[in-house]
Amino acid sequence: MNRDEFKILTMAAKNKMFRFAKSILTRTEEAEDAVQEVFVKLWIKRDSLDGCKNPEAFAMAATRNHCIDRIRANKERFFESVDDENKYASNIDKDDPHRSLELKDTRQRVMKMIDAFPEIRRTVMHLRETEGLSVSEISEITGLTTGAVRTNLSRARTKLRDMLTKEDNYEHR
């Protein structure tokens, strides 16, 4: 794989990789740094990308492994509470600031609940709900069986429903 081919692949996958990294690392800057490092790792392994039948899944799997390594290497930094004010700032609707603020709050609420899930469940949830990947693609990226992917999806969705129901009931009492 030459440099131009490599750039075409990484340019096509970079936003997906970035969102994936952010879903694991939660911070924008952290995610960007991680993906940049993954690019170099992929460049070193560019010959194995040639023989790969799904290079994008390969890149996504590499992204996940790298993010997990990063968390392991900097444990204490990741155990601080993550409260990135700019996290959803881009979603503010200029026409109706009040409505968009409300929307921002409910999004924050759901995202915070998902952030508290174990890594694998968060990952499966992200790849399915945000990226719209098929079960077999998720299985390829995570190394889980397709059955395990479905189980994790089901658990994550059910848990999210339970948490939201519980919180709403509490608020309305």
Next chain:
Amino acid sequence: MNIDEIRQLIDKYLAGDTSLSEEQTLRNYFAEKSVPKDLQLYAEIFDASQSLAEETSADKLSEPAIDKAIDQYEHYAALSKKIKEEVGPRSERTAGPYWLITAAAGIAAIIIVFVAVQTGYIRIGEQEMPNDFMFADTFNDPQAAKDATEKALTQISETFRESLEDLDNLSVIEESTNKLNNLSILDEVINNNLNIEAINNADKNDNNIKTINTNKEN
């Protein structure tokens, strides 16, 4: 799609069994219509996950940034290759004793196998045993069978005895270790001497100070 069908799809969704297109149906439904209160939380879930899908990376992951990262990597890779070439590959640097040890170990292994074959500890090229050799009758005459058994048992016991004699040699090692223990006594004596020396030095220092003090007084 009516609300009952939507509820059915939600159950399927919670079980993790919906297809991508079914999930798209749900997403569209919750984005467009106002839904019953008990289903509002699903609208929230779909909305939150969709909001992230539009997010894109900043300049850090732009094409020039990737070029720069690759250039940097290639630069350092070339540099480290150059350093390796100048210092010489690892195997050459450690050439001397390393291959010698490997060769010696190889030769020793060959000798051990050779001796083992010669003395009959390992047998090579012996005829294959029949599958049922454990139970096959080999003797017709009971007396002959008894003699053969006795002979075999004697051989085994002799081999054991010889092996045990070899173990006696271990006592030599033990003696040597004991001798080494005696050395520690020597060590203690030396330490004591050093202590005495230290005391002597301290005394001298004291004396010196006293001399200085008396000099001062004078």
